[in-house]
Amino acid sequence: MSNAASLIETHLTEHHAAVQRLSGFVPFIEDLAGRMVECLKAGGKVLFFGNGGSAADAQHLAAELVVRYRVNRRALAGIALTTDTSILTAGGNDFGFDSIYARQVEALGCKGDVVIGISTSGNSANVVNGLVEAKKQGCLAVAFTAEGGGRCAEVADLCFRAPSPVTARAQECHLLVGHILCDWVEKAFAS
Numbered sequence: 001m002s003n004a005a006s007l008i009e010t011h012l013t014e015h016h017a018a019v020q021r022l023s024g025f026v027p028f029i030e031d032l033a034g035r036m037v038e039c040l041k042a043g044g045k046v047l048f049f050g051n052g053g054s055a056a057d058a059q060h061l062a063a064e065l066v067v068r069y070r071v072n073r074r075a076l077a078g079i080a081l082t083t084d085t086s087i088l089t090a091g092g093n094d095f096g097f098d099s100i101y102a103r104q105v106e107a108l109g110c111k112g113d114v115v116i117g118i119s120t121s122g123n124s125a126n127v128v129n130g131l132v133e134a135k136k137q138g139c140l141a142v143a144f145t146a147e148g149g150g151r152c153a154e155v156a157d158l159c160f161r162a163p164s165p166v167t168a169r170a171q172e173c174h175l176l177v178g179h180i181l182c183d184w185v186e187k188a189f190a191s
């Protein structure tokens, strides 16, 4: 096998192995989807944040809620805390990078909101602090991590530990589970 073929095969094999193990997370997904529907029906919102690829996932999932996943229905309150450059730069500059999500959760998080912090290591301080602040505000603090869980798993109310130790594979599982959650939520609001 060529080097390229072997590299591709490694990615595909790891991906398939991780995705197959997601069947074991059906009860978790069902529980979280139900809590998101309950939150949105009560007028609450879902906040998302993460770093790098996980910041992109946060934006992607918030857009599914505000705009649509597959079918037309009313707009749903999803906010990515990764997008406002003035808030991110002022927060990072004045109070430190570790505070950039906690500050926004303090400003926007209300009792009953669902707050989803995404960190594959589970140890990014800004994500850990955002989850800690979410609990202070009476939100449901949910962590999406890789297999290890890290500090995020310790501080969150609920943790989805994607079944892979590899950052990219965990991110792929996060997005797949995120899409399933958005599909479920959307079906609860589609008439």
Ligand SMILES: O=C(CO)[C@@H](O)[C@H](O)[C@H](O)[C@H](O)COP(=O)(O)O
Residues within 6 Å of the ligand: 051, 052, 053, 054, 118, 119, 120, 121, 122, 123, 124, 127, 167, 168, 171
């Ligand atoms: O997308 C990737 C790797 O696939 C990177 O951008 C990755 O998200 C960044 O290195 C992050 O800073 C990693 O942070 P975390 O997931 O450990 O919290």
Ligand SMILES: [Zn+2]
Residues within 6 Å of the ligand: 053, 168, 171
């Ligand atoms: Zn990536």
